[in-house]
Amino acid sequence: MIISIFIVFAIFILFNINKLTNSLCLQKEIPEEKQAKVFRTINVLITILLISSYIEILYT
Structure with missing residues (x-):
């Protein structure tokens, strides 16, 4: 039971962090070549x- 709740929570967190990372890359104008490394x-x-x-x- 705990693992299923935690998996949903983890997916939600990863999705939101990726949205924030994308906003960071756009705001700081990070080149496309370096964005993959930042996301990874x-x-x-x-x-x-x-x-x-x-x-x-x-x-x-």
């Missing part, structure tokens, strides 16, 4: 954060 870095860091949060919730 932010997505990896957010995924690590979500996984560690899930593990903390699971073992608390």
